[in-house]
Amino acid sequence: IALQLPESFAKSHELRAAGAKDSTRHTAWMDPADEKGLAEALDEWYGSRLLQEVTKNEKERVARRHTVRRTPRPAFVSQQKGIISTYDPLFKEAAAQTGWDWKLIAAQCYQESTFDPSAISWAGAKGLMQLMPATAQSVGLSEAKIFNPNDNVAAAARLILRLQRQWSDIRDPVARIPFVLASYNGGTGHIRDAQKLARKHGANPQNWASVAPFVLHLEQPRFYRDPVVTHGYMIGSETYHYVEAVLQRWAAYGGRPVVSTPLPSPGSAAPAPATHKRNRFSTQQKILSPEEMQNAGKENK
Known part of the structure; x- marks a missing residue:
């Protein structure tokens, strides 16, 4: 599973942020600072629109998990x-x-x-x-x-x-x-x-x-x-x-x-x-x- 890391993590590990950022948590994906091509590819692919779509799908999947497979009967x-x-x-x-x-x-x-x-x-x-x-x-x-x-x-x-x-x-x-x-x-x-x-x-x-x-x-x-x-x-x-x-x-x-x-x-x-x-x-x-x-x-x- 790929998880976003705090932006402060980049400074101490010689990394740089790539792709869409979570501005509320100040997190982002990280890649080696010298891998310019990888960063550009991530920026192009994982943009804000894709982040919104992924977030929406995650919420829908979580909501489906909290259901019970059952055949409802009348309350009376x-x-x-x-x-x-x-x-x-x-x-x-x-x-x-x-x-x-x-x-x-x-x-x-x-x-x-x-x-x-x-x-x-x-x-x-x-x-x-x-x-x-x-x-x-x-x-x-x-x-x-x-x-x-x-x-x-x-x-x-x-x-x-x-x-x-x-x-x-x-x-x-x-x-x-x-x-x-x-x-x-x-x-x-x-x-x-x-x-x-x-x-x-x-x-x-x-x-x-x-x-x-x-x-x-x-x-x-x-x-x-x-x-x-x-x-x-x-x-x-x-x-x-x-x-x-x-x-x-x-x-x-x-x-x-x-x-x-x-x-x-x-x-x-x-x-x-x-x-x-x-x-x-x-x-x-x-x-x-x-x-x-x-x-x-x-x-x-």
């Missing part, structure tokens, strides 16, 4: 009869295990797979509740049975129970729900990071409405590089909107509503610290930020 089988899906009995069994409203589990399942037991995500999550194979195995479900609706939902219930224990410091079981949903989608470590940022900036770390903006902020370098953050960059917007979608659908199914969290305005800063303060289900692989990907490319050169 019969709203009048209170039948959400053919899997309602499984959700009710899971509810008995987890203590959750079965309609909440149904709402989560719809968000995960739209009730398609054969759904597969871009990341490899599978089945009704979109379990990663390694995660499924950790709760006693083999990959051979991951597409079985009964086994998949039962394993998801065991996972939800595990996440509830991880968030037992939030004593109110209703207040705990969005934290569990966020961890199911983005990983407990990242959500704990958002919680630590909320605490540092004087927000209530036990309240999802206060923590959710910091989940979004974990896409920004100034936040994921904060010393209190231990799990780095995350695609916070994906997890934020996942939680919102599940809670809203739960309410639409007639479940107990949970107050949604308003999006912070674009470019808004974190809340000022209080004066009395001092300061697709997640895998074990770290998601690299764009800058970390650039640095990794430099180290491999």
Whole structure:
């Protein structure tokens, strides 16, 4: 993979920039200073128009990766009869295990797979509740049975129970729900990071409405590089909107509503610290930020 290098790199290595530059990051391709012909060829071929086309194609490919191959089912089988899906009995069994409203589990399942037991995500999550194979195995479900609706939902219930224990410091079981949903989608470590940022900036770390903006902020370098953050960059917007979608659908199914969290305005800063303060289900692989990907490319050169 060819990666652009900082322009400052050229001076210390007797190189010169060639081709289109990324003016926002002050990066460019580099070639030996004495290779005039190569530089001219790159300048002619890799112009600003090609850079724009490549950037557009990259964004489209990334967007396609974050999709789930599935056959959508209706959100209701019969709203009048209170039948959400053919899997309602499984959700009710899971509810008995987890203590959750079965309609909440149904709402989560719809968000995960739209009730398609054969759904597969871009990341490899599978089945009704979109379990990663390694995660499924950790709760006693083999990959051979991951597409079985009964086994998949039962394993998801065991996972939800595990996440509830991880968030037992939030004593109110209703207040705990969005934290569990966020961890199911983005990983407990990242959500704990958002919680630590909320605490540092004087927000209530036990309240999802206060923590959710910091989940979004974990896409920004100034936040994921904060010393209190231990799990780095995350695609916070994906997890934020996942939680919102599940809670809203739960309410639409007639479940107990949970107050949604308003999006912070674009470019808004974190809340000022209080004066009395001092300061697709997640895998074990770290998601690299764009800058970390650039640095990794430099180290491999």
